[in-house]
Amino acid sequence: MRRAFSAIVIFVSLFVAGAAVAQQSFWVQIQATPTLRDAEDAARRYAQTIPDVNGFRLGASGWYAVALGPYTEAAATDRLLDLRARAEIPGDAYIANSDAYGQQFWPVGANALANAPVAVPADEPAPEAVADEAPVAEAEPAAEPAPEPQPVLVEETRAEALASERLLDGDQRKLLQIALRWEGFYTSLIDGDFGPGTRGAMAAWQAARGYEETGVLTTRQRNALVQGYTDMLASMGLAPVTDAQAGISVTLPGAMVGFTRYEAPFAHYEGDEGVRVVLISQRGDKATLYGLYDILQTLEVVPVDGERQRRDSDFAIEGANDEIVTYAYATLADGAVKGFMLIWPQGARVTDAQTGAVSYEVDRRRALVLDAMRESFASTGPAVLDDNAGLDTATQSIDLVSGLEIRRAEKARSGFFISPEGAVITTTEAVDGCTRITLDESYEAKVTALDGDLGIALLMPVQPLAPMAVGELLSFEPRLQSELAVAGYSYGGRLSSPTLTFGKLADVKGLAGETTVSRLDIRAQDGDTGGPVLDQGGAVVGMLLASPSGDGRLLPADVGFAAKSETLVGFLTANGVPVAATDIQGALTPYDLSALAADITVLVSCWK
Known part of the structure; x- marks a missing residue:
């Protein structure tokens, strides 16, 4: 009678060559992993020293196997024992048939499942071919001794596995559940009770590794499961x-x-x-x-x-x-x-x-x-x-x-409040390609309107937002050469308040005669784009646009363009936003102008 816990040894005899029966393919499965990347790495590593390396998906389990073959049963047995003896494959490698293997992923494009089983592995010498000529009489060689039968490890029966399982203590049983949970097969309590959930997890683990699905792990299978878990723990050093x-x-x-x-x-x-x-x-x-x-x-x-x-x-x-x-x-x-x-x-x-x-x-x-x-x-x-x-x-x-x-936005531009509900107007360049937009790095905002030709975008905060003040748009055109200031976050929000950059109104039209924009004589930064252009009394006379690009021209550094206040009024009215207009001109002190700019100007951040 065979004893539980002992390796069961049987002896395999070699079949006589020329037997006219179809042979099933056998494989030496050396590793199974839950991810394709790990399986590809393993296949590539083993292929450097061992021929006949193949990689297959293991049915519907989602795991991937690395196996050698295809061989006849006798050749697979010899191959397994030889490679184990040379410590070239793991000790828990075993012989499997083709039933568990699905689509082949290694080598790419191969279909080893369709190949005939090989009786002699690739790195063993094949029998020499006999020349097609008359035989030469030779003395009869001395009889060679019959080859020693090779021992092959096979699994315990289900009854034997159950008998060995009964000898486990509570901690050992819990460890098996923990290892099954680590492998992704068990999701219930760690209680050491091998109920239907644990049995189902064991069967799923067996199927993923190409074993018979008995729902009871043999001694060797338990050792392999726990060894994988403990090896992983050791690699992390918890x-x-x-x-x-x-x-x-x-x-x-x-x-x-x-x-x-x-x-x-x-x-x-x-x-x-x-x-x-x-x-x-x-x-x-x-x-x-x-x-x-x-x-x-x-x-x-x-x-x-x-x-x-x-x-x-x-x-x-x-x-x-x-x-x-x-x-x-x-x-x-x-x-x-x-x-x-x-x-x-x-x-x-x-x-x-x-x-x-x-x-x-x-x-x-x-x-x-x-x-x-x-x-x-x-x-x-x-x-x-x-x-x-x-x-x-x-x-x-x-x-x-x-x-x-600190997390920094992909780009930071400026804008300004134009309604008591917190609506913000800025440029299309400020929001182009953004997956997320914030105002003052604190409030989420959404684009509600765009005009690509004018280069204007309208933003609304996701949550209610009450600004300190809103920009009042000048109802008429300022005089040429009048002094103006752009309020903006010149340095991408590194400063807590907007900067005022002073300049002059150089022309009431664009370089090509566009009537929707005015040209400024000012040295603004990219971060100022979208900021309000203010006159000396604090009225908004326009919005700074992004510098033209893509036409092969490089304009002088002191040239800027602004969408006129009347252009902004038309855009806002078309999108149902009431406009705060003014026809009052005055002269604020630099301090008061800076305070007004801080109240209406907002940092517009683009996140990707």
Whole structure:
């Protein structure tokens, strides 16, 4: 009787050559992975030293297999044992038939499933061909001893697997469920109870690996499942870390990140794989917590798209873009604000060939690390990073917050309020190609009207917005050479208020005689585009347009163009926006003119 837990050995005899029966193809399956990219990497790696490497999709499971073949059963057995003995393939490699294999992805364009099984593997010498000539009599060679039969490992029967399974203790049973969950087959409780959910997960794992779907793992299968999970854990190095200066204890992937520096209120942990952990430690109260919540969302490492949840004593932020996936958490603890951020590189981009939908391959290690961090995160007491911790050696820049880069818009232009409801007028160049538009970097806005010929765009805030003042459009044309000023964010929002750039009205028409624009003698910046052109009394006489481009001409730096106030009135009226007009001319002090400009001018930011 065969014993459970022992490898079951049978002996295979070689068939006599020339047997006139059709032979089934057999394969040495050496690896199975859940992602195509990992499978392609594995196939490419094995193909450098082993011939006959093929890659197949494993049925409908979504997994991918790397296998050698096709061989006859005897050749597959010899191949498996030989490569195992030379440690060229994993110890859990096994023999499979063609039933589990679907579409071939490696080598590209190949169809090895249609090939006849090979009796001699490619890297073994084939029998020499016999020359077509008369035989030469030779002495009879001495009889060779019969070849030793080769042992082949086969799986336990279901009854034997159940018998060995009964000897597992509670922790071992839970570990199997954890490993099945890691592999993506189990989603229920980790309780060590092998009910229908666990049995179904085991059967699905067996199918993905090309085993018989019994729903009961054999000893070898259990070892392979657990080994894959433990190898993954070892590669990440999950271990508890206590940062005494920050007053935080948390489990971190020590093989992936290590401490690099303090830059209050952050402790930075970084590594070579692009994974980053930032511990947050700051004196403060609820107001500090809420302020941190707002600040984090201005950082490049916290993408805009994702869930946000802020409560009385804590908050959680999730965000993802083409490059990273971020989770941030902070809470009030021991009279301070403490938390962490996990920043993980995004997986490979995948585009659906039929729908064009974009998704990303999931790195399942992130979920494991995040769960470990959330479960283990704790404050170790009142200790907190000093307000100046690390700042004496830190790189100082207005684009950085404690070593983390502030998110900057793709481009920043100007606009101005023209209605009490917060409607803003700007140029089409300011909003061209934007996936998201903000006013003063705080308020979302939508384009409600465009006129490409005039170069004018109308924006409305998504949420109600009450401006301090609105621009009043001058109802007549100013005199040539009169002094004017453009109000705009010349430096892309780096300054908190708009800048006034002074100039003169050079012509009431464009260079080609256009009557909808006027020409200015002024040295404006790109950031001023869309800003109001004001006379000395603060009336709006036009809107600064983007400099002409694409015609092969380069105009002098002091040439600018503005859409006239009457042009703006026509555009606004056509789009149902009431116009505040004035026919009063006056002279404000530079201080008063600057204050008026600050009230009506708005920073228009374009995000992509």
